[in-house]
Amino acid sequence: MKKHFFWIVLTFFFMNVQAQKFDQLAQTPPMGWNSWNKFGCDVSEALIMEIADEMVRSGMKDAGYEYVVIDDCWQIGRDEDGEIIIDKERFPNGIKYLADYLHSKGLKLGIYSCAGKYTCAGRPGSRGYEFQDARTYARWGIDYLKYDWCYTTNEDAQSASSSIEHAISSYTTMSDALYAAGRPVVFSICEWGFQKPWKWAGEVGHLWRTYHDIKDRWAAVLEILDKQKGLEKYAGPGHWNDPDMLEVGNGGMTTEEYKAHFSLWCMLAAPLMAGNDIRDMSPEIKEILTNKELISINQDSLGSQGFCFLSSGDYEIWIKKLKNNERAICLFNRGEEIKNVRVDFENLLKVNSTYWKMEPHKLEDYIVRDLWEHKDLSVETNVKYIEIPPHSVKVFRYIHK
Template sequence: MNATVIIQAAEKIVSLGFKDLGYEYVVMDDCWSAGRNSSGYLIPDPDKFPDGVAAVADKIHAMGLKLGIYSSAGTLTCARYAGSLGYEEKDAALWASWGIDYLKYDNCYNQGEEGTPKLSYDRYNTMGKALNATGRPILYSLCNWGVDGPWNFAPTIANSWRMSGDLFNVWDRENANCPCSELLGLDCKTPGYECSVINVLNKAVYYPSKAYAGAWNDLDMLEVGNGGLTDSEAIAHFSLWAALKSPLLMTNVMTSVDAPTLSILQNTAVLAVSQDPEVSSATRVWRYYVEGGQIQLFSGTLSGGDQLVLFLNGGSTAREMNATLTDIFWNDGPGGTASEIQGTWDVYDLWASRMSNATAEAIIDGSSNATRPINMTALGGSESVYSQVPLPATKALMGSKVGTVKPNGRVTAKVQAHGVAMLRLREVKTNDEL
């Protein structure tokens, strides 16, 4: 990781169209510094950043993007570079002077200042106050791996918080380092590390109510396109992170993104769910164990009265999955019955209009004839889809209509093994209501 790599990644984020879809931060991780000077200020590694970090920030900003940096709430970072514990005010002021827009703040070498929520809160709050004192808007990404229940205190001091240990590019695997299996009597609320996609998901489902606008549960960075996941698993991973409103942080080598990866990361209908102004996370309605894994139903409120429905098939074979409107609107009715939620609803499949590999290849190759996804940034994010007005953007932001469900009917979908069906419901209005 050096200035050249960061700038090249930013150039690809722009040229491939990711910026137009709402991806806006380029975040440097560990290993960027060369220690502290005699005054106690951090120094960028001169070989990696010959012109300094501020010069990189200027170039990133000129592209219309924002720059993030990394440190740890300890004496050292996880790679044993200088940490920020005890230097919070100096580090925050320095980063602000460089034009930094985002801080990932890790938990290594914390000098034992954890073990109770109060200890963790005090340590991370010190940096939060230091960032605010700079007067520069800096997104604060708290990364203490779910230790001491950050969902209970981080919403008051940070913009996002990791609620589990590090995610690995593995779909579903029992791992003693990251326990999570009620069937085996293992506690899914223990953070752990080396966690699979399903493992992290089954930890995150306990805390959807903790997130709100400007404060999000962070299920860790995306593993789409990094190997280890099948296409169906990668689609499911991306869909679930979007539905649960986790920050979507790509970890790809941007100069070598392939077509299937680009077509997943640039699905505008799924990104519209992630960017939905309603903000609220989808919640799990039910879960059952089947051969090879679990099947689950998630449901969530979207702006404009729309409803998100996500079927997860963690089993080893494809299956038809279904849910009643009572299931889907379970949280909306009195006492959790949703008995009065009926009506007629059009059903849209958010993956039915997935970009073809040929289109993705044309974008990657820079073809002048490439058909780009609709510019969501120019539309003011995804808000146009909630106006209920037919727009050319509607299909791109809603996927393809695949059916209608009437009162007392069921929403059904064929779901691939280790895959999802991600659907959007829009109520059919009568002429008198239009």
């Protein structure tokens, strides 16, 4: 009875979250690059400018990547007036200079702070300085804020309900501060999914982390992927589940694993924030990150997050609805052996959210496109056998004729 009452109270609390955010931003999942996965605290003005140049030169900007986000360690203290102090050795011309440079390239600048007293790397956070920091970001020309959750423990957050209230209050304060500052900023909530942000963060920010930090390991991708199942109903234009940044190209996985990682994030309508050194990409990694046919799945304006339709041992089928009654399917081999799977393309076209709720589509009205081979699939019959290598995917799109 107590547990039931607790969730009634929380549901009422979620329904009454009040915050202001810029509603017209992030109508599709944000795309960009973030410094943390590759560089950690080794960030600088020179690095960010070189990354911006390479985003344009490499074709990543043309593929849809637009935000360049400086993660932790750009800040070193506060002055006597409470103003945040930039590390001038690493950023000698200041953050506004970088913002102006990126804007001249047709890109946007993101920055990082934390809801606690300190950031995760021990630099000054924004707790108690939210409105001051938001005004500073607006003056600099910031377009995106990643807002972390380190050093947020306080005496009143001893129960589950008070912890959630503390999280909502902290993020709502910064959301309101950004709105009051007047410059449209995409607000990325990074509290790691502890307080079920998918239940409340849609009114506060534009995206929210759903689980722990990603690592450049296959097992980490699988662990995060499994935590996304069932969250699809919470995502849509302007409010996205965030399974964390991409590790594509950082060296800890194979090319096939990176293709699977990227494909699944596209199916999830996840923000696509690259995290590799794009100044030194192999052709294979560049091909993954700039696959416009996969990116079009991610950026589809319907804003539907893909769902896991079938999970059978190491084999899964993910389905993502697209505008104009189109859809994408991802056949995923999680395991260590090659799989030769039977695929009924007619049935997969008709599936809604469960096998038993079918839609009246006809396979003959569609072209089935292989999004990695970049060619149409021959489907004279409804059923085909598809071979999928270990740790790999096959991704198809149904396109209206």
